[in-house]
Amino acid sequence: MKDRTISVLLTFLLAIMLSSSIAISQTPPAEKNTTIDVSIQAVAEITVYPTTLSWTNITPGSAGGTKFVDVINTGSLNVSLLYAYVDTLTDETFRPYGIDNSTNYAAGGVITMINKTGPDKYYFAGRVEWNWTEVVSNANFTNINGYHAVAWGFFRNTSSEYFWGVANGTGGLCNESGAVFGVSDSIDNGSMEARTPIISSITRNGGDANYSYFSVSRSTAPLSGYCVAVNATCNNIYIYKYDKRSGFSTCANSRYLKAVSMTPSNVENITLNVFVPRGIPAGSLTTATLTFSAS
Amino acid sequence: MKLKLICFFIIFSLIFPAVSICTEFSVGVSPRIVEVGNMEKGESRIVKFHIVTVSSDPLLVSLGPVKGSLDFFPESSYSSLVSNFSEEETTGWLNFFKNPVELIPKGNASGAGVIKASEEISVLLSVPDNAEPGYHLVSVKPTPYVPEGSAGAVGAMIVAITSVNFIFNVEGNAKREGFILDVVNSDYSSGVIKLKTYFMNTGTDTISVTAYHKLYDKNWTSLADGSSTKEYVKPQETKIFEAPIMADLPFGEYNVVTTVDYTTGTSQMNSTISLERPITPAAVAQKPEHISSLWVLIILIIIILSVAIYRWKK
Numbered sequence: 001m002k003d004r005t006i007s008v009l010l011t012f013l014l015a016i017m018l019s020s021s022i023a024i025s026q027t028p029p030a031e032k033n034t035t036i037d038v039s040i041q042a043v044a045e046i047t048v049y050p051t052t053l054s055w056t057n058i059t060p061g062s063a064g065g066t067k068f069v070d071v072i073n074t075g076s077l078n079v080s081l082l083y084a085y086v087d088t089l090t091d092e093t094f095r096p097y098g099i100d101n102s103t104n105y106a107a108g109g110v111i112t113m114i115n116k117t118g119p120d121k122y123y124f125a126g127r128v129e130w131n132w133t134e135v136v137s138n139a140n141f142t143n144i145n146g147y148h149a150v151a152w153g154f155f156r157n158t159s160s161e162y163f164w165g166v167a168n169g170t171g172g173l174c175n176e177s178g179a180v181f182g183v184s185d186s187i188d189n190g191s192m193e194a195r196t197p198i199i200s201s202i203t204r205n206g207g208d209a210n211y212s213y214f215s216v217s218r219s220t221a222p223l224s225g226y227c228v229a230v231n232a233t234c235n236n237i238y239i240y241k242y243d244k245r246s247g248f249s250t251c252a253n254s255r256y257l258k259a260v261s262m263t264p265s266n267v268e269n270i271t272l273n274v275f276v277p278r279g280i281p282a283g284s285l286t287t288a289t290l291t292f293s294a295s
Numbered sequence: 296m297k298l299k300l301i302c303f304f305i306i307f308s309l310i311f312p313a314v315s316i317c318t319e320f321s322v323g324v325s326p327r328i329v330e331v332g333n334m335e336k337g338e339s340r341i342v343k344f345h346i347v348t349v350s351s352d353p354l355l356v357s358l359g360p361v362k363g364s365l366d367f368f369p370e371s372s373y374s375s376l377v378s379n380f381s382e383e384e385t386t387g388w389l390n391f392f393k394n395p396v397e398l399i400p401k402g403n404a405s406g407a408g409v410i411k412a413s414e415e416i417s418v419l420l421s422v423p424d425n426a427e428p429g430y431h432l433v434s435v436k437p438t439p440y441v442p443e444g445s446a447g448a449v450g451a452m453i454v455a456i457t458s459v460n461f462i463f464n465v466e467g468n469a470k471r472e473g474f475i476l477d478v479v480n481s482d483y484s485s486g487v488i489k490l491k492t493y494f495m496n497t498g499t500d501t502i503s504v505t506a507y508h509k510l511y512d513k514n515w516t517s518l519a520d521g522s523s524t525k526e527y528v529k530p531q532e533t534k535i536f537e538a539p540i541m542a543d544l545p546f547g548e549y550n551v552v553t554t555v556d557y558t559t560g561t562s563q564m565n566s567t568i569s570l571e572r573p574i575t576p577a578a579v580a581q582k583p584e585h586i587s588s589l590w591v592l593i594i595l596i597i598i599i600l601s602v603a604i605y606r607w608k609k
Contacts, residue, residue: 043347044457045323054450064449077327079457081366107449200541206524246362250525274449288451289441295434295458
């Protein structure tokens with residue numbers, strides 16, 4: 001009885017399989033074509049990763065260590081004219097020297113960057129140096145070719161410092177025609193030689209209501225290849241390279257991080273570091289906003 | 296109890312995705328370039344574009360007009376337009392109906408997939424009656440507001456921005472041209488030669504101009520060079536470009552080759568300058584004293600004559 005039941009079931013199953021295969025072999029598969037249109041919205045967009053950067057426990061007079069950012073074209077259109085700037089000028093609005101408060105210093109003033117496809121040198125993203133309010137011993141302004149120096153100070157690059165001087169323009173302000181900027185080639189050691197600013201190969205490229213814009217072309221200068229914007233009141237200088245905002249782009253040394261087109265998915269690698277000079281109080285600096293801009 | 300906790304964790308992680316610690320301050324645009332077309336002087340037109348973001352958090356975006364730059368043209372398909380491009384100031388021609396603008400993530404993503412928020416922006420572009428003819432360029436830069444925060448001892452928040460460009464043509468005969476009128480040596484002292492270049496814009500468009508000088512001796516041996524600042528020169532305007540040349544040279548005559556570059560063209564002039572000993576300050580100071588003595592004498596003579604005439608009449 002049991003064997004008979006199994007036989008019946010197997011026969012039934014076989015019949016079903018046979019009928020299915022016959023049906024499949026006899027009936028041709030149906031074909032249907034469907035047109036699919038995909039339209040990509042025209043979007044121009046860059047995205048930068050990571051979204052924040054942080055350095056901790058940095059010894060004054062040293063670098064903080066390299067960090068990497070990727071600027072990615074996440075849109076569907078080519079973009080170009082990529083440049084970057086920090087908000088040091090809005091974060092550091094008064095002379096912080098001699099005050100025991102680290103938040104008076106802007107973090108943007110110590111950030112440096114190097115472009116993988118550009119010159120093999122770290123440039124400050126946007127550093128502010130303020131004038132020295134006291135007379136500096138052994139300061140010698142004769143190399144400013146007879147111009148009367150109205151402000152002076154030090155460019156501080158981690159453990160090295162260089163003496164600079166500024167002469168005002170024809171109307172008495174430092175954003176006017178005739179303004180002069182010079183910087184010493186020698187690391188400051190208190191000597192007259194090291195405290196003699198030199199104006200050779202430093203060209204005033206233009207000015208506006210706020211600044212005179214200088215390009216430093218002298219290869220021996222510590223600011224070689226940089227742009228220096230001297231404030232109209234002569235009390236500070238803004239040092240940059242990759243800032244192409246209106247006004248700052250007047251400097252002949254200002255450059256784009258990437259001038260040519262970035263195609264969609266293209267990645268531009270930027271390496272950053274922080275160069276912290278000596279004499280900054282312990283504690284946290286005012287957090288910077290580092291902006292990457294393309295068009 | 297243990298089973299209940301496991302179930303709760305599974306349900307929680309399925310419903311709520313990983314919380315983003317940092318807001319992405321990234322704003323893009325769509326499209327990248329808006330071809331507004333031909334416009335007449337005095338005409339106003341509404342121009343629209345979108346700002347977009349990948350940020351999952353709401354952003355407050357400030358829209359700022361930026362003057363168009365010649366840097367736009369080399370890498371774009373509009374490079375042929377630069378010969379008819381006016382560099383006059385255009386940022387004041389834009390008026391935003393709403394500024395700043397909120398970008399709030401919505402439930403439905405746009406066609407690009409990763410875009411979380413999109414907002415249409417309307418801008419009124421008004422061409423003034425005295426606009427120059429030719430192509431014009433003005434950009435709008437959407438900058439997100441970044442609240443003050445802390446990112447460690449030395450930290451930075453990263454912002455990524457892409458600007459939109461408006462390109463349009465004001466009808467008329469656009470022409471970029473100019474030429475050097477003269478080059479003179481205005482001063483030589485302390486090893487600095489100050490040259491003045493007189494340049495006239497004979498075209499119909501504002502152009503940005505820089506003057507370059509190369510200094511040679513009488514045998515055309517190169518000695519030094521220098522350049523002026525870059526300045527904007529309006530149509531029919533004559534501008535003086537001052538350039539210092541650092542060169543400690545003996546007095547005498549020198550050849551100067553001056554080239555004025557306005558990107559779409561140049562103007563060149565060869566001239567000869569004479570470096571002379573400057574007039575000493577002492578000689579200049581004596582002259583006013585002599586003049587004032589003479590005037591005193593003249594006044595005395597007039598007084599004496601007046602008294603004499605009065606007495607004679609009396």
